Amino acid sequence: MNIAPKSSFVLSSRHLLGIEGLSYADIVGLLDLAGEFVELNRQIEKKTAGLRGRTLINLFFEASTRTQASFELAGKRLGADVMNMSVSSSSIRKGETLIDTAITLNAMHPDIIVVRHHASGAVELLAQKVDCSVINAGDGQHEHPTQALLDALTIRRRKGEISGLTVAICGDILHSRVARSNIILLNTLGARVRVVAPSTLLPPGIERFGVEVTRDMREGLAGADIVMMLRLQRERMNGSFVPSVQEYFAYYGLDQKKLAYAKSDALVMHPGPMNRGVEIDSIVADGAQSLIREQVEMGVAVRMAVLEALSRNLPNA
């Protein structure tokens, strides 16, 4: 095999638990490496040898199709042995399950474990109990670092530079780990970040995250280069956080009219899976300004970059 990335970037930490804790250089290094994998992934021969002989476990306590598939493919393209584990969270008492599972898996000598869990902080707890590297694939309402990295890669490839861009993150900020990771990352790279949501979907204290806060889409989207929509969970639509789908879509759903408030070359993003007709209109989701499919492609590349960069740090590397 003669294909391999040119970048020799090594992630300085053993785990990737969040964007918080990454330096500017870490983020740029990962994005540069991921950029190379984008090109490799477009070739017929996609396989490299960075993780040959390594064991990767995808440990998902929360159902996920796309993130799990993305990590699985990333691991396989790097030559690792990949095992997927979906753990029902209801089986045993949660704290017990998590630590017991960690100890059990650790005994099998994996090199990297990718973890998604419904509780904020659970991935960090698990990381303390194992000897291998741990990647956070989403913990509760805390962080989803690979999503933020893939979003940044998508933006960077389209806009050239993230610094100076205005990014509007819209929707259910309160419950979103994607929003938290993105706010930190985009701020680190010098973007101007706005969050737009009804007050019931904004966490108290969000003003101190280094973002501009508005409850109005027209105001929030004015002059935006990037419009990033978030998913609204079904159980939050009917009167608990917002009154109804109709009202949410009327005031916060991204349709062509609201998108017109943004710059004419603004690009639309969504971490998926989308609720068409709730937070985003189909015409916009499938339109010329949408980057949503491109985000998925960048996802595999970013996860390959993260795996590669972590593996270079592993014992015996």
Add this chain to the structure above:
Amino acid sequence: MLSDRQRPILLANARIVDPSRDLDFPGDLLIVDGTIREAKRGIGAAGVPEGTDIVECRGRIVAPGLVDMRAFVGEPGAEGRETISSASQAAVAGGVTTIICQPDTQPAIDDPTIVDFIQRRARDTGMVHVHPMAALTKGLQGQEMTEIGLLKAAGAVAFTDGARSVTNSQVMRRALTYARDFGALIVHHTEDPDLTGEGVMNEGEFAARLGLVGAPKAAETIMLERDIRLVTLTGGRYHAASLTCAESLDVLRRAKDAGLHVTASASINHLTLNEIDVGPYRTFFKLSPPLRAEDDRRALVAALAEGLIDVVVSDHNPQDVEVKRLPFAEAAAGAIGIETMLPASLRLVHNGEIKLITLLKALSTRPAELLGLPGGTLRPGAPADVVVIDPDAPWIVDRDELKSKCRNTPFDEARLQGRAVCTIVAGRTVYEYV
């Protein structure tokens, strides 16, 4: 009913009282094309357009038409008790030019299409302006907030669960938070239903003597205190629908002193009656919240006089004889009041408890301001919603002559002094007392 083009009206030689501008002076008021042209001294017959109706007021009061912020109208679902048509006839006879109807209807006003229905019915059958408050929670169930944005856009002027309290603090918090984004006002019936329990009149000696279960004042103050904490937390706009006791006024004062967006109403019943009026189990005096002690009534009036209580409401609630002619504990709560609100409240003026302009402010200017309505003022350019009041005319209330479909007035046979003698809505004379 409406003529296409109304003749201009000059209300001549009146005592003009405009609480929105703190004006009280002898003068004339000219109405042209449904709006107030000017109000000043000596317009006279010479200063009016050709064809103007000149009404000689002989020193009677000319004031903004009353805005009744809390009235139950039976549409839709209880047309037998009251319709927009019958309520508006009662309204104009009482000098009320704007009715704010409550959402506890069947179905509840919790959907924009029902707001639209009310507006159409008001246009087709009403004689006054009718604006609905919409439900704060779906089906008035206190669980899920309604479409506050869409309902407000459809014309709902505020949000309330009517005669019910939202007991779930999380629901109330989120509703206040969400409503704030739309600048929407939340109006709340402040009563802890568990603490009120089976209570049917004010808790205390009189209830004990009558052998009736009492409703403690704390049921009101606890809910009001909670709401104020939630307003502090959320920054929402909040209005207490009907306060009744002195302890609540202390809570209200602290909230206002803290600069919160908090306001409050008192009903005409609680300002002019007390628990002793219940007498021998008179069910027309069974109200929710119940009539309180005389000390509470006096405290409410004092609070009204100093502006702590912002609004006087009729809390008009028509009930059939069938649900009133029952043992007190089993009878329905509520009293009609839209027609007698003004004359009953003039009692307070005649007794020297409150200044006329202060009363009229609470009956017109303040509710219009809180609800964002254009009435409640005699400012030039404002819609000509005007009442001419004879402050001294003595009369005796005869419940059979009241315009409401129901007869449950607590003022039956009351000797009152003063009343509306002419009511003008949008420049058209809709009522004259003869």
